[in-house]
Structures are given as C-alpha cells and as structure tokens.
Amino acid sequence: MSEPLLDVRDLRVSFRTRTGVVTAVDGISFTVGPGDVVGLVGESGSGKSVSMLSVLGLIDNPNCVIEGQALFKGRDLLTMSDDELRAVRGQEIAMIFQDPMTALTPVYTAGWHISEQIRAHEKVSKKAALARAVQLLDAVGIPNAADRVNSYPHEFSGGMRQRVVIAMALSCNPSLLIADEPTTALDVTIQAQILELLKSLQSEFGSSIVLITHDMGVVSQMSDRVMVMYGGRLAEAGPRREVMRNPLHPYTWGLMASIPPTDGTRVARLAAIPGAPISPGDPDRDHCLFSARCRFVSDTCRPQPELVEHIPGHFDSCVLPFADRVELRRQAMTPLEVAP
Amino acid sequence: MSEPVVDEGGLLLKARQIAKHFPIRTSQGKQLVQAVDGVSLSVRAGETLGLVGESGCGKSTLGRCLVRLLDPTSGEVIFDGVDITTKSRRELRTLRLGFQMIFQDPYASLNPRRRALATVEEPMLTHSLGTNAEIRARALMLLEQVGFDPSYADRYPHEFSGGQRQRLGIARALAVAPKLLIADEPVSALDVSIQAQVLNLLSDLQRDNDLTYVFIAHDLAVVHHIADRIGVMYLGELVEVGSSTDVYTAPRHPYTEALISAIPVIDAEAEMRERIVLTGDLPSPIDKPAGCAFNPRCHYAQDICRTDKPTLQLLDDGREVACHFPL
Numbered sequence: 001m002s003e004p005l006l007d008v009r010d011l012r013v014s015f016r017t018r019t020g021v022v023t024a025v026d027g028i029s030f031t032v033g034p035g036d037v038v039g040l041v042g043e044s045g046s047g048k049s050v051s052m053l054s055v056l057g058l059i060d061n062p063n064c065v066i067e068g069q070a071l072f073k074g075r076d077l078l079t080m081s082d083d084e085l086r087a088v089r090g091q092e093i094a095m096i097f098q099d100p101m102t103a104l105t106p107v108y109t110a111g112w113h114i115s116e117q118i119r120a121h122e123k124v125s126k127k128a129a130l131a132r133a134v135q136l137l138d139a140v141g142i143p144n145a146a147d148r149v150n151s152y153p154h155e156f157s158g159g160m161r162q163r164v165v166i167a168m169a170l171s172c173n174p175s176l177l178i179a180d181e182p183t184t185a186l187d188v189t190i191q192a193q194i195l196e197l198l199k200s201l202q203s204e205f206g207s208s209i210v211l212i213t214h215d216m217g218v219v220s221q222m223s224d225r226v227m228v229m230y231g232g233r234l235a236e237a238g239p240r241r242e243v244m245r246n247p248l249h250p251y252t253w254g255l256m257a258s259i260p261p262t263d264g265t266r267v268a269r270l271a272a273i274p275g276a277p278i279s280p281g282d283p284d285r286d287h288c289l290f291s292a293r294c295r296f297v298s299d300t301c302r303p304q305p306e307l308v309e310h311i312p313g314h315f316d317s318c319v320l321p322f323a324d325r326v327e328l329r330r331q332a333m334t335p336l337e338v339a340p
Numbered sequence: 341m342s343e344p345v346v347d348e349g350g351l352l353l354k355a356r357q358i359a360k361h362f363p364i365r366t367s368q369g370k371q372l373v374q375a376v377d378g379v380s381l382s383v384r385a386g387e388t389l390g391l392v393g394e395s396g397c398g399k400s401t402l403g404r405c406l407v408r409l410l411d412p413t414s415g416e417v418i419f420d421g422v423d424i425t426t427k428s429r430r431e432l433r434t435l436r437l438g439f440q441m442i443f444q445d446p447y448a449s450l451n452p453r454r455r456a457l458a459t460v461e462e463p464m465l466t467h468s469l470g471t472n473a474e475i476r477a478r479a480l481m482l483l484e485q486v487g488f489d490p491s492y493a494d495r496y497p498h499e500f501s502g503g504q505r506q507r508l509g510i511a512r513a514l515a516v517a518p519k520l521l522i523a524d525e526p527v528s529a530l531d532v533s534i535q536a537q538v539l540n541l542l543s544d545l546q547r548d549n550d551l552t553y554v555f556i557a558h559d560l561a562v563v564h565h566i567a568d569r570i571g572v573m574y575l576g577e578l579v580e581v582g583s584s585t586d587v588y589t590a591p592r593h594p595y596t597e598a599l600i601s602a603i604p605v606i607d608a609e610a611e612m613r614e615r616i617v618l619t620g621d622l623p624s625p626i627d628k629p630a631g632c633a634f635n636p637r638c639h640y641a642q643d644i645c646r647t648d649k650p651t652l653q654l655l656d657d658g659r660e661v662a663c664h665f666p667l
Contacts, residue, residue: 217604258536260565272536
C-alpha cells in the first residue's frame with residue numbers, strides 16, 4: 001500500500017465538564033490512502049464527527065483535550081500552529097457539513113463564497129476567482145452557473161445549496177474531503193443526486209473522502225472502507241464488502257438489523273438493539289462499551305477488548321469466538337416475529 | 341376525479357377531495373400555496389396507511405387536515421361515520437377522543453415543565469375520563485406499556501433521551517384510548533437503533549390495542565415496513581395507492597419507482613438495483629407544472645403529460661395510479 005494521506009494514531013478527545021470528563025473519542029487509529037473513500041458510521045454521540053473536527057483543529061473549546069497523532073502527508077495536524085493549519089484547511093483538506101444553510105453566509109452570493117475561498121489560498125484576481133467559481137458551479141451541476149453565481153444562499157433549494165458548498169470545498173482541489181452527513185438534511189431523490197455527484201467528482205479529481213454518516217445504506221453506496229464507531233471507539237473496520245456482507249461485531253449486526261429491509265421483504269418486528277447508546281460521560285470505560293446492550297454479553301467483555309484482525313484488513317473488537325460468529329449473527333439478525 | 345372504489349364496511353376514516361391552500365404574499369402579489377390538492381383516501385379499521393413523499397409534498401399538511409389541526413380549504417373528512425370538517429371546536433374536543441396525533445419532534449410537543457406522569461394524565465383529566473386515582477393508574481399502566489419503569493414517572497422531558505421522549509408522546513396519545521393514531525414522522529429524528537425500537541413498539545401497541553394508524557414519513561423503507569397500504573404523495577396529490585408490498589416491489593407510478601430506487605441499500609451489488617436518479621428539484625407548490633405535476637422530472641413523460649393532468653385511476657390489480665402511462 002502506498003503512503004497514507006491521513007494517518008490517525010490513537011486519537012483521544014475528551015472534554016472537561018462540571019460533571020466530570022466526557023470521553024468523545026477513545027483511542028481510534030485509522031489511515032486514509034490517496035483516492036480512498038472511507039465511511040465513518042455510527043449513531044449520535046459515537047464520536048464520528050468529533051474525531052474529524054478535532055483532526056482539523058475545528059473544536060474551539062478550551063476544555064477539550066486532544067491526544068494522539070493525525071499525520072497528514074507526514075505532518076502532524078495536531079501540533080501545527082494556527083497559521084500552518086489554516087494553510088492546510090480549505091486548500092488541502094476541505095470539509096462539507098450537514099446543513100448547507102449554516103455553512104453559507106446569507107448576505108453574500110454563491111460566487112463570493114467560492115472566490116473568497118480561492119483568494120484565501122491563491123494569489124488570483126477577483127475576476128479570475130469568480131470565473132473559477134462559475135466553472136465549479138457548473139461542475140457540481142448547477143444549471144445556468146454564470147447567472148447563479150450571483151444568487152444568494154436563500155435563492156437556492158437545499159440540494160442546490162449543498163452543491164454550492166461542495167463547489168466551495170473543491171475550489172482549491174483538496175486531496176482530502178471530509179463530508180459530515182452531507183445528505184442527511186436532503187430528500188432521498190436529492191440525496192441520490194448529491195451522492196452521484198460526490199462519486200463522479202471523486203473519480204474526476206481523485207480526492208480521498210472521509211464520509212461521516214449514520215446511514216449504513218449511504219456508506220455502503222459510497223465507501224471503499226467502512227469504520228463502525230460506538231462510544232468513541234471502533235467497533236469494526238474493514239473493506240466495504242467485507243463489513244456489509246460479513247459483519248463481525250454484534251453492534252454492526254444490531255445496526256443492520258434495525259434498518260427495515262429494503263429488498264421488499266416484510267418482517268413483523270425488527271431485531272432492534274435494546275437500551276440506549278452509552279453516555280460518553282460514563283467513567284467506567286474498561287470494558288466493551290456495547291456490552292450493556294449486547295445479548296451475547298459475558299465476563300470476557302471486561303477489560304476493554306482489543307481490535308483484532310480476524311480476516312486480513314477486517315478488524316473488530318469483540319471477544320466472541322471467531323468460529324461462532326456466523327451462527328451468532330444469524331441469531332442476532334433474525335427478525336423477531338412476536339414480542340418477547 | 342374518480343372516487344376510489346372501496347368496500348364501505350370497516351372504514352374508519354374517509355377523506356374526500358381534501359384541499360388545503362395557504363394564501364401568501366409574494367413580489368408577484370397574492371398567491372396560493374397548494375399544499376394539498378384534492379386528496380381522497382380511506383383507512384380501514386385496524387390497518388396502517390402509510391403516507392410517503394418528499395419535503396413539501398403536503399403529507400404533513402394532509403395529516404393535520406385529517407385531525408383538523410388545520411381546517412381544509414375544501415373537502416370532507418369522515419371519521420367513524422361523522423363528518424368532522426363541519427364540527428365546531430367544542431364538538432371536536434369530544435370527537436378527538438377517537439383520534440390522536442404523534443409528532444416528529446417529541447421535545448417540542450412535550451411541556452418541559454410537566455413530569456412524565458402528568459403529561460400522560462393531562463388528556464384524561466381534560467376529558468374527565470375517570471376519578472383521579474383511575475387516571476393515575478391508567479397513566480402508570482401506559483408508561484409501562486411504552487417501556488418505562490415506574491421510576492421514570494416523575495421525570496421531566498429534558499431528562500429523557502429522544503427515543504424516550506417519543507415513547508412518552510405515544511403514551512400521551514394513547515391516554516384517551518383513541519381508535520386512530522396519526523403519526524407524523526414519528527421516528528425520523530431518532531437514531532437507527534432507537535428508530536427500530538419505536539417501530540417495534542408501534543407494532544406491538546397496534547396489535548394489543550386494536551389501533552388504526554396513519555403513518556406519515558419520508559422514508560419509504562420505514563413506511564413499507566410498518567404500513568399495510570401506502571399512499572405516495574407528490575406536490576399535494578396522491579400519485580399512487582396500493583398494498584405496501586405491491587407499491588414497494590412493483591411500483592406503477594414513475595415517481596414511486598424513482599423514490600424506491602433512490603433508497604440507499606446496504607448491499608447494492610446483491611440486490612442488483614437499477615438506479616434512477618431524478619433530475620431537478622421538486623417544483624414549487626405555488627406554481628405547479630401544467631399537466632402531470634411530475635412531468636418535468638419524469639423519464640417517461642410524453643406530450644400529453646405536459647398538457648393533461650392524470651387523475652387517480654383504479655387499475656386492474658387494485659392499484660390506484662395517477663399516470664397516463666402506468667408502469
């Protein structure tokens with residue numbers, strides 16, 4: 001494998017609060033290679049957004065403690081000065097957020113947003129930057145880009161606004177794009193458009209993408225590799241096809257079984273995960289964090305299990321005997337016909 | 341427009357030609373947002389009717405018209421043989437014992453200063469449905485039914501998680517023992533694992549209490565899971581109605597087909613799905629396209645679709661589709 005573009009090592013993010021330390025990210029390590037699309041999937045509070053925000057130095061909270069390393073092209077983002085980081089952000093690493101309206105300033109036009117971004121990183125005239133903005137808007141599929149460049153955010157629909165944000169993110173041709181729930185606020189038919197767009201832009205520009213989402217379907221459509229997070233840790237990580245067809249961690253099983261089948265079959269009840277996600281403020285963390293909700297819990301779930309590579313490239317952090325997993329998965333994912 | 345042909349027996353709710361127009365002021369003067377435009381539907385006792393569509397299709401407005409949280413501009417809603425559209429507010433109060441609503445945002449729909457038990461008791465006190473002791477007992481029973489142990493009774497909404505708040509909202513809706521529940525996006529604000537729990541709870545409650553549901557959501561996979569019949573809405577109109585399995589596995593309206601193909605599936609390779617990516621955005625309900633409202637985005641559109649508006653027709657397989665060229 002070639003040199004990774006982003007190499008995150010043992011990243012830990014915690015917040016000091018009045019009620020104690022809240023651990024949002026609890027020692028995750030992963031790499032993103034050039035041209036890779038990595039899906040980071042998990043529920044609210046799993047640490048998926050915080051992990052990427054902390055890597056980019058976007059957490060503006062004096063009570064936040066970030067430990068570990070995040071090597072981008074060999075340089076540690078976590079020890080960079082603000083000026084160095086500013087040169088990387090926007091130019092080499094760009095981010096797309098969930099809500100395109102809050103990512104845009106309502107009093108400026110789409111063209112201003114994009115040319116501002118270009119001019120922050122490159123020495124070009126306003127005119128040239130605006131011309132680039134038109135090209136970019138055209139590339140992300142906004143009709144009449146030459147006119148629309150003068151439109152304000154509120155004049156665009158949600159999907160079109162997200163396209164403007166994508167155009168902004170791509171304006172400096174970043175080698176890494178971090179997309180945090182880019183389609184969650186959009187309707188399904190518009191979501192399909194934006195995902196197609198991201199895919200085609202990815203193959204055209206060759207950027208790597210880290211896609212943060214709660215939607216297993218979106219992840220499986222977009223990513224080469226999938227990482228499933230729970231309680232700030234990686235529950236499972238591996239190539240997409242492996243994780244989707246041969247999930248190994250009981251949390252991944254539950255997550256998949258919680259989604260109503262999309263193949264046309266109907267079940268009476270879903271094999272839902274009982275209980276609620278673990279609170280990141282819980283001080284007792286030396287155990288499998290999913291064990292409280294896991295039907296296969298036993299004494300071996302304590303202390304905290306290691307991430308093990310059972311199949312080449314496919315990691316999981318469960319202590320269940322590997323040989324039994326297929327059978328246990330069948331039990332866990334079979335929809336329940338009647339209430340227990 | 342043809343009336344849907346249905347067996348009149350066992351109908352709990354029937355809506356005829358519901359329209360809801362909102363007047364607005366724009367730079368072009370006064371205009372009408374045609375949020376719901378001539379929707380007729382019927383719900384049989386004990387079934388779940390799913391209403392699905394994208395934002396702005398009028399599904400929530402329709403849901404609110406069905407319980408008269410909004411007064412429809414025209415049309416009538418007949419609940420259990422009574423036309424509720426002509427009733428006064430006072431009469432509605434009693435009638436609403438028969439139908440209740442669950443909302444999308446369980447936090448906004450709960451009083452932050454009222455404890456869980458009081459929240460569930462309130463509708464019963466309002467309607468004087470028993471002595472205080474009976475009401476308290478029933479409220480505790482309902483809290484248990486939606487999965488809370490008694491220690492939760494004295495908690496305030498902010499002490500509950502999103503899924504728990506939604507369950508509290510469900511308990512409150514059930515307090516007056518309604519026959520019909522209208523659920524407007526009840527699970528879309530929840531995490532998937534919690535969403536599955538609430539969907540299971542709704543299924544259990546339906547079975548145990550003989551409930552009838554109108555389930556409004558944008559997620560077709562969820563609607564397919566919970567509903568017996570599905571109505572697909574586009575720009576204020578129903579474009580396809582049929583059994584859940586039929587609509588999902590063999591859609592006959594091009595919009596339904598596109599909506600289904602847009603669902604991101606977990607194992608796309610295994611399902612061998614052909615993706616139809618719709619071009620363009622949803623047109624504005626202020627200025628609807630002439631002819632079929634879907635024609636600007638439709639892959640199959642022909643000349644007639646741009647001039648003549650198709651009406652909901654009953655096809656030979658029992659499906660109702662508003663399309664000149666059903667699939």
